[in-house]
Each structure stands twice: as structure tokens, then as C-alpha cells.
Amino acid sequence: MSREVRTDVNLKPYRAALALPGLRTLLIVAVLARIPLTATGLTLTFYVVQDLGRGYGAAGLVGAAITVGAAVGGPVLGRLIDRRGLRPVLVLTAVAEAIFWSTAPMLPYPLLLPAAFLAGSLALPIFSVIRSSIAAIVPADRRRAAYALDSVSVELAFMMGPALATVAVTTISARTTLYLVGAGIVAAGVGLFLLNPPLRGASDPVGPQRKVPRREWLTPRMVAVLAVSTAATVVLGGTDVAVIAVLRDNGDIGFTGVVLAIWAVASLVGGFAYGAATRAPSPLALLAVLSIATIPVGLAGANWWLLGLVLIPAGLLCAPTLAATSDAISRLAPVDARGEAMGLHGSAITVGIAVGAPLAGAVIDASAPAWGFAVTGTVGGLVALVVLPVELRRRRAGAPAPVPEPELTHAA
Numbered sequence: 001m002s003r004e005v006r007t008d009v010n011l012k013p014y015r016a017a018l019a020l021p022g023l024r025t026l027l028i029v030a031v032l033a034r035i036p037l038t039a040t041g042l043t044l045t046f047y048v049v050q051d052l053g054r055g056y057g058a059a060g061l062v063g064a065a066i067t068v069g070a071a072v073g074g075p076v077l078g079r080l081i082d083r084r085g086l087r088p089v090l091v092l093t094a095v096a097e098a099i100f101w102s103t104a105p106m107l108p109y110p111l112l113l114p115a116a117f118l119a120g121s122l123a124l125p126i127f128s129v130i131r132s133s134i135a136a137i138v139p140a141d142r143r144r145a146a147y148a149l150d151s152v153s154v155e156l157a158f159m160m161g162p163a164l165a166t167v168a169v170t171t172i173s174a175r176t177t178l179y180l181v182g183a184g185i186v187a188a189g190v191g192l193f194l195l196n197p198p199l200r201g202a203s204d205p206v207g208p209q210r211k212v213p214r215r216e217w218l219t220p221r222m223v224a225v226l227a228v229s230t231a232a233t234v235v236l237g238g239t240d241v242a243v244i245a246v247l248r249d250n251g252d253i254g255f256t257g258v259v260l261a262i263w264a265v266a267s268l269v270g271g272f273a274y275g276a277a278t279r280a281p282s283p284l285a286l287l288a289v290l291s292i293a294t295i296p297v298g299l300a301g302a303n304w305w306l307l308g309l310v311l312i313p314a315g316l317l318c319a320p321t322l323a324a325t326s327d328a329i330s331r332l333a334p335v336d337a338r339g340e341a342m343g344l345h346g347s348a349i350t351v352g353i354a355v356g357a358p359l360a361g362a363v364i365d366a367s368a369p370a371w372g373f374a375v376t377g378t379v380g381g382l383v384a385l386v387v388l389p390v391e392l393r394r395r396r397a398g399a400p401a402p403v404p405e406p407e408l409t410h411a412a
Contacts (some may be wrong), residue, residue, distance in 0.1 A: 013275055014276065016142055022197065030157075031157055033188035034157035038157045039164060039184075041173065043177050046169045046174040046177070047174040065113050065116035068118060069118065070123050073121030074125065074128060074347040075343040076121075081199065081411040086129065094185075101119075101183075101186075127154075131331075132324055135333075144273075146276050147323040147324075148320070149275060152319060159264050197204075212337040214337075225325055225345075227387055228383065229325040231379065231384070232349075232352065233351075234352045235320075236353065236354075240357065247304060262351060265315075266313075267316070274324070283382055290321050293314040293380060297311055298371065301370055
């Protein structure tokens with residue numbers, strides 16, 4: 001009996017959030033729309049290596065071009081959404097995606113690089129739009145559970161997208177898979193256009209949007225949350241590369257999918273637990289624990305199953321850390337600048353992944369695979385120490401604590 005009561009209490013935040021009109025549909029669309037986006041990097045890598053006959057370094061440059069373009073274009077597109085609305089930006093980006101993915105299989109490598117940068121800068125802003133819409137649909141006291149569900153949906157997309165791309169590349173061809181990925185992204189844009197998710201909530205001010213100067217919302221606290229977002233994905237990007245390197249070094253490369261699946265499932269569990277918790281730790285605390293848990297992972301690389309087990313503590317912190325930063329950005333950004341703020345958040349995450357993977361790779365090449373975990377985890381810990389004074393100043397100033405979730409408090 002007590003176990004049944006405990007389960008009911010833990011599910012209350014999710015039931016309360018999913019009962020809100022539009023959230024359930026938004027999350028379903030989010031998973032489906034993100035799947036083709038998560039397949040882009042792997043598909044382009046296969047195409048450049050197999051069809052164009054280039055090396056993995058050349059393939060990495062194409063991925064880097066898209067990443068840099070996305071980091072530059074994300075805040076700009078967010079600002080356009082704030083000024084012009086969602087649908088015009090969806091049309092612009094869907095057309096840009098259609099042009100790139102329909103022509104990329106015919107472009108020589110020297111033209112593919114600049115085209116990839118342009119495509120990245122005009123990439124469909126699915127991640128930032130979904131997170132902005134959650135902030136509009138869900139009241140502040142229920143957003144933690146909603147953003148936890150969003151992080152879980154991201155994990156699901158990353159588990160499905162690359163796997164489907166690998167099947168398509170190996171059974172059809174990399175060139176055809178490019179067309180399929182592009183069609184999926186355009187379909188995602190059409191789906192979002194038809195859904196037209198709200199970006200302003202019922203409690204938000206009505207009337208014409210005002211131009212909010214960045215100095216009003218790009219505060220030290222906001223910058224700190226963006227830094228935490230970047231550092232978290234530096235750790236995650238480095239872990240991804242270090243896992244592969246450790247397994248290859250030990251001759252266990254065939255178990256890569258199993259180990260990464262253990263890591264991903266731990267993240268799913270952690271994200272769900274984070275949304276159901278009575279009190280949630282701050283993004284800074286989550287980053288600190290994530291970093292500390294990552295540093296020693298390489299010491300367990302002697303066996304693939306031991307590596308998978310040691311990854312679980314860090315995995316449990318992946319989705320919660322990203323969900324916490326999304327929640328914090330939604331609370332700190334004024335509604336009239338929410339699109340740009342979420343665009344900056346997306347850029348921060350993108351930059352972290354772009355830095356973490358090559359950083360771990362360079363360290364591994366110069367030393368040993370275990371150091372890939374240690375160095376990127378240390379980077380995350382150092383960023384947490386740098387950001388700590390901002391958090392301490394906020395607490396000393398008596399900043400209000402997040403509003404407790406009424407359903408959970410009442411159930412307790």
C-alpha cells in the first residue's frame with residue numbers, strides 16, 4: 001500500500017503538467033521532430049567518408065560548420081521569433097533546410113563546407129521553440145516536470161535518430177539517407193507550422209511586444225546559467241568520445257552501443273526522477289556533481305560492463321542538468337525576449353558539444369583514453385567554481401526560492 005502511495009505522489013507533477021492543454025501534443029511533436037535532427041551528424045559523416053572519399057577529419061569539419069552556424073544563428077532566429085512571430089521563421093528555416101538537403105548530395109566538398117555553415121545558421125529552431133512553448137503553456141510552478149519530460153524526449157530522439165540513420169545508410173546509401181533526413185526535417189517544420197505552438201502564456205502581458213534591451217535580462221545570473229549549460233555539454237560531448245576511445249583501446253568496440261545505451265537509460269531515469277522530486281537542486285549543483293562523477297569514469301575501462309556501470313551515476317545527472325538550465329532560462333527571461341534567450345541557451349549547448357568532443361579527442365591522442373573523462377569533467381568542475389560566486393551573491397541578496405509545486409506539497 002505504501003509503495004502505491006509513493007508512486008502516486010511521484011507521478012503527481014507529471015500528471016499536473018500533462019493535464020495542461022497542448023503540452024502532451026507538443027511533447028509528442030517534439031520527439032518526432034527531433035529524430036531527423038539527431039541523425040544529421042552521423043549521416044553527413046558517412047556521406048563525406050563513403051561517397052566523397054574524404055577522411056573523418058574532413059567529415060568533422062562539415063559537422064563543425066553546421067555547429068558553428070547553429071551557434072551563430074540560434075539567437076538571431078530567436079530574436080526574429082520575438083519580433084515577427086513563429087510562423088514566418090518556420091517558413092524561412094524550412095525553405096533553407098529543403099534547399100540544403102536537396103542539394104547537399106550533389107555538392108563537391110569545397111562547396112559543402114560553406115553550405116553547411118549557412119544551413120546551420122538557418123537551421124529549424126526546434127529545440128528552442130519547444131522550450132519556449134513549454135514556458136508559455138506551463139505555469140512556473142509546474143515547469144520542472146515539463147522540462148524533465150522535454151529532456152527525456154531529447155534522450156529518446158538521440159537514441160532513435162542515429163540508429164535509424166545507421167540502418168538507412170547500411171541498407172540503402174548515405175546519399176539517399178541525406179534526402180531522407182532532409183525530408184524529415186522539412187516535415188518537422190511543416191508539423192510545427194500547423195501546430196503553431198503558443199509562445200506567450202495566458203498570464204503573459206497582452207498587446208504589442210516591446211523591445212527589451214539585453215541589459216535588462218542578460219544579467220550575471222543569466223550568463224551563469226548559460227555557462228553551466230555550456231560546461232554540462234562539454235562534459236557530455238567529451239564523455240561520448242572517451243567511451244568510444246576506451247572501448248576501442250580495450251578491443252571492446254563492439255559493445256559501444258550497449259555502453260552508450262546504459263548511459264542514455266540512466267539519463268532517462270535521472271530526468272524522470274528530477275521532475276518528480278519534491279525539491280530540485282540548482283543547475284550549478286547538478287553540474288558540479290555531474291563533473292565530479294565523470295572524472296574517474298576512465299579508471300573502470302578494463303571491462304565494457306564495468307565501464308557501463310561506472311557511467312550510471314554521471315548518466316543520472318545528464319537530463320536533470322539540461323532540464324534545470326532550461327527551467328532557469330525560462331524564469332529569468334522576460335516573455336518579450338524569451339525567443340532570443342532560448343536561442344542563446346541552444347547556442348550554449350551547441351558550443352559545449354562542439355568544444356567537448358574535440359577537447360577529449362585531443363587529450364586522448366596526447367595521453368590515454370581515461371584522460372578524456374578526467375579533463376572534460378575537470379573543465380565542468382572549474383566552470384562550476386567560477387559560477388559559484390554568482391550563486392552565492394544571489395542567495396545572500398535573498399532572491400526568492402522557486403515556487404513549490406502545489407500538487408506535490410499537498411500530496412506530501
